[in-house]
Amino acid sequence: MISRFERVSNYVIVIALTVGVLFPVAWFVLTSLSPNTSGALDFSNIAWSNFSAAWHDGNLAHSMYASLVITVSAVVGQTVLAIMSGYAFGVLGVVGERFLFPVILLGMMVSTEVIVIPLYYEFQRIGLTNSWLGLVIIQLGMGVPFGTYWMRATFRSLPRSVMDSAAVDGAGVWSTLWRILVPMARPAVLTLVLLSFMWTWNDFFLSLIFLGDPDKQTATVALGAFQGRHVLQVNLMAAGSLIVSLPVVALYLFFQREFISGVMAGAVKE
Amino acid sequence: MSVLAIGRTRARTRTVSRQARKRRWIGLLFLSPALLLYGVIVLVPLLQTVNYSFYKWDGVSEPTWVGLRNYLEFGRDPRMYAAFGHVLVLILMFGLIPLGLGLISAALLSRAKIRGEGIYRWFLFLPQVLTSVVVAIIWKRIYAPDGPLNSILRGIGLGHLTRNWLGDFTWALPSLGMIGVWGGFGFTMVLFLAGILAIPDELYEAARLDGSTRWQEFWLITLPSLRGQMAIALTLTITGALRTFDMVYITTQGGPGTATTTPALLLYQLAFVNPDVGRASATGVVLAVLCLGIAVGITRIMESKDR
Numbered sequence: 413m414i415s416r417f418e419r420v421s422n423y424v425i426v427i428a429l430t431v432g433v434l435f436p437v438a439w440f441v442l443t444s445l446s447p448n449t450s451g452a453l454d455f456s457n458i459a460w461s462n463f464s465a466a467w468h469d470g471n472l473a474h475s476m477y478a479s480l481v482i483t484v485s486a487v488v489g490q491t492v493l494a495i496m497s498g499y500a501f502g503v504l505g506v507v508g509e510r511f512l513f514p515v516i517l518l519g520m521m522v523s524t525e526v527i528v529i530p531l532y533y534e535f536q537r538i539g540l541t542n543s544w545l546g547l548v549i550i551q552l553g554m555g556v557p558f559g560t561y562w563m564r565a566t567f568r569s570l571p572r573s574v575m576d577s578a579a580v581d582g583a584g585v586w587s588t589l590w591r592i593l594v595p596m597a598r599p600a601v602l603t604l605v606l607l608s609f610m611w612t613w614n615d616f617f618l619s620l621i622f623l624g625d626p627d628k629q630t631a632t633v634a635l636g637a638f639q640g641r642h643v644l645q646v647n648l649m650a651a652g653s654l655i656v657s658l659p660v661v662a663l664y665l666f667f668q669r670e671f672i673s674g675v676m677a678g679a680v681k682e
Numbered sequence: 683m684s685v686l687a688i689g690r691t692r693a694r695t696r697t698v699s700r701q702a703r704k705r706r707w708i709g710l711l712f713l714s715p716a717l718l719l720y721g722v723i724v725l726v727p728l729l730q731t732v733n734y735s736f737y738k739w740d741g742v743s744e745p746t747w748v749g750l751r752n753y754l755e756f757g758r759d760p761r762m763y764a765a766f767g768h769v770l771v772l773i774l775m776f777g778l779i780p781l782g783l784g785l786i787s788a789a790l791l792s793r794a795k796i797r798g799e800g801i802y803r804w805f806l807f808l809p810q811v812l813t814s815v816v817v818a819i820i821w822k823r824i825y826a827p828d829g830p831l832n833s834i835l836r837g838i839g840l841g842h843l844t845r846n847w848l849g850d851f852t853w854a855l856p857s858l859g860m861i862g863v864w865g866g867f868g869f870t871m872v873l874f875l876a877g878i879l880a881i882p883d884e885l886y887e888a889a890r891l892d893g894s895t896r897w898q899e900f901w902l903i904t905l906p907s908l909r910g911q912m913a914i915a916l917t918l919t920i921t922g923a924l925r926t927f928d929m930v931y932i933t934t935q936g937g938p939g940t941a942t943t944t945p946a947l948l949l950y951q952l953a954f955v956n957p958d959v960g961r962a963s964a965t966g967v968v969l970a971v972l973c974l975g976i977a978v979g980i981t982r983i984m985e986s987k988d989r
Contacts (some may be wrong), residue, residue, distance in 0.1 A: 422793075521973065608989065639932070650819075
């Protein structure tokens with residue numbers, strides 16, 4: 413049915429598109445290995461030392477640690493909250509559900525820009541700006557709508573009979589959730605973990621506003637500041653960028669299927 | 683059925699519904715931590731922003747009530763005009779171009795199985811995963827006066843086209859827009875490919891029996907079947923364009939002049955750099971209303987075609 417011409421042209425298109433997407437990234441990776449500070453490529457001697465130089469000059473050890481603490485806390489918290497609220501809406505039912513569920517979904521439409529101003533001034537008043545805890549709390553609250561939506565759909569798709577037989581066996585609501593349903597929903601939970609990891613690690617706006625103190629900054633903000641200072645050392649800037657994107661890219665490498673399907677399903681967010 | 687039996691069933695349904703009601707209260711208990719955080723972090727600030735937008739406040743001294751003045755001044759502020767005007771260009775480049783490219787490539791590719799499809803998908807999706815800051819830094823380098831883009835232009839004999847792309851009043855904004863095209867179309871393509879896979883083959887076979895051309899197949903079957911995906915893609919990319927911040931903050935800071943300011947950048951400056959908190963809040967409210975309106979509008983249009 414499909415002609416040879418079409419088959420060939422398909423490959424041409426797909427390869428052209430891929431090259432178009434990869435070219436900027438590939439060039440940047442090569443830049444990070446070049447000893448030339450102006451960013452011109454030079455392969456005569458590959459400068460792995462750029463990575464250690466960027467690591468030290470950009471104070472990345474410190475800011476990567478900040479990102480890690482914030483991201484891991486936010487991801488763990490968001491996942492637990494999502495599992496509990498998804499279980500409430502999807503299995504138990506909730507008093508006032510008809511009102512509460514739409515109110516929570518509304519949060520998927522609310523963008524950060526709208527709430528960030530009062531949050532900043534209130535947090536400043538109670539001393540939660542320049543604090544990792546403050547940022548984690550914000551990430552937790554903002555993760556509720558998507559997490560609830562996601563886990564509710566997941567729990568609803570599980571067979572009812574499993575929950576009934578668990579109840580007959582005398583399992584309470586708490587142990588049914590953690591011992592039976594969560595293990596069954598593992599793929600969906602994994603996707604949620606990956607997505608919230610990506611969204612929290614990649615965040616720039618919130619950390620820029622809430623962590624003004626350079627000692628508290630996350631890796632993305634530190635990288636932004638670093639590139640501002642090192643306009644003339646393009647190779648270091650590239651190396652630093654690669655270091656900061658590494659955790660998410662590594663996860664993407666291992667879980668690409670979950671990532672892609674998750675981002676598509678979660679497209680409603682953002 | 684004896685009266686006794688009826689009484690027994692009634693009693694049972696009553697206990698069942700009492701149990702269900704009890705479960706619903708337990709449900710509320712399970713929901714409460716999430717609900718509490720959501721209320722404090724999202725709902726309350728949402729209302730506060732609206733409230734702030736009626737005041738003149740520098741963030742430190744006593745706020746004064748100014749009613750709707752922050753909103754009325756919108757029309758007289760050239761920066762606001764510029765910012766919302768730039769968004770139109772960005773919507774085109776973040777939203778419509780990736781949508782078109784994604785549609786065309788997905789429609790072409792879906793007709794034949796491509797070997798190693800997973801690998802292409804992996805690469806095309808990569809920009810979605812990369813940190814926006816890193817994407818901005820990469821492109822700042824690509825566009826630099828001595829960067830790869832200008833080197834290539836010089837290399838192929840188009841040296842007269844070289845320029846400082848992000849420092850040029852005319853070209854800075856379209857150059858930013860290109861970043862959106864680059865990042866967006868892999869996503870739309872993967873989304874549309876998945877959508878096309880879900881279209882039943884019988885539809886195409888029937889069309890072929892009726893003697894329709896490939897072009898007609900595309901217009902009559904593929905395109906209408908992808909309405910849902912298009913609605914998602916457009917809502918995402920358009921609200922994304924409206925909210926562009928990281929990219930501009932890292933690459934141009936809104937410059938040269940105000941050639942690339944966006945509403946989100948203005949909001950940031952007004953709220954935290956030279957605080958005029960009321961104005962910033964009003965900007966936030968306008969942005970939110972626009973985003974909500976676009977999302978609702980797109981859903982409406984896509985759904986109304988269904989009937």
